[in-house]
Amino acid sequence: METDALPTLFAITEDELDLNALLEAITLPTTGAAAIFTGMVRGYTESGQAHQTLYLEYEAYRPMAEAKMKQVAEEIRARWPSIQGIAIVQRIGRLYPRTPTVLIACTAAHRNTGVFDAARYGIDRLKEIVPIWKKEVGPDGEEWVEGEYFPRPGE
Numbered sequence: 322m323e324t325d326a327l328p329t330l331f332a333i334t335e336d337e338l339d340l341n342a343l344l345e346a347i348t349l350p351t352t353g354a355a356a357i358f359t360g361m362v363r364g365y366t367e368s369g370q371a372h373q374t375l376y377l378e379y380e381a382y383r384p385m386a387e388a389k390m391k392q393v394a395e396e397i398r399a400r401w402p403s404i405q406g407i408a409i410v411q412r413i414g415r416l417y418p419r420t421p422t423v424l425i426a427c428t429a430a431h432r433n434t435g436v437f438d439a440a441r442y443g444i445d446r447l448k449e450i451v452p453i454w455k456k457e458v459g460p461d462g463e464e465w466v467e468g469e470y471f472p473r474p475g476e
Contacts, residue, residue, distance in 0.1 A: 327398070328406040331390035333383045333453075335414045338421045347406025347428050354432040355406075356440040358425045364418030378456040379413040379422065386411070389451040397427065397443055403434035409443060411453055423447065 328347045344355055362377050390409045397407055406428035416422055425443035429436040447453075455466045 327404075329391075329394050330407070331387055331394060331409040333381045333386050333411050333413055335412065338410060338412065338424050340424070343408045343410065343424060343426060344428075347408050347426060349405050349428070351430050352405055352428045353430050354434070354436050355426055355428045356432075356436040358423075358440050358444045359421045360423040360444070362416050362418045362420045362422055372461070373459050374418060375458050375460065376415050376417045377422070378415050378458065379411070379453060380456075381411065381413050381451075381453045386451050386453060390447070393443055393446045393451065396446060397439045400442065401427075401429075401435040401439045403429050403431075404436065404439050405429050407439075407443070409447060411447070411451070413453075 328349070330343065330346050338359070340357070340359075344357075348355070363374060365371070365373050390411075393409060394407045397404055404427050406426070408424060408426040410424045412420075412422050423444070425440050425447065427436050427439040427443065429439075457464050457466050
């Protein structure tokens with residue numbers, strides 16, 4: 322099937338993530354598998370310096386972030402040609418513990434076609450190259466959280 326005809330959805334949104342609607346948007350009649358990753362706001366972090374989080378504030382420059390999400394989807398399709406549908410959605414705004422913040426979903430005809438690896442790659446690349454900023458607010462103050470990856474020229 323031509324990749325232009327395959328469903329691809331990427332968005333920055335303030336709206337709640339609707340898993341059923343997103344899956345419906347990326348599912349074809351031949352789809353038999355979906356791998357989904359959802360990131361959540363932790364209320365308490367145990368690793369590193371343990372701390373409580375009251376809420377996170379996400380910001381993004383939408384045009385650039387959505388262009389980079391499109392790039393991630395194109396990279397997934399190049400690496401896993403059997404992937405049928407791709408959804409990459411990031412929430413912005415103030416989000417409280419136990420709230421989904423990001424969703425990466427990939428669909429394919431079968432589970433053994435790289436669908437799990439494609440979804441994992443999607444969240445890893447989103448964290449690497451998509452310009453989304455996160456401020457963590459806790460009882461002791463607030464801090465902008467920086468990633469550990471710095472894109473190379475051309476990424």
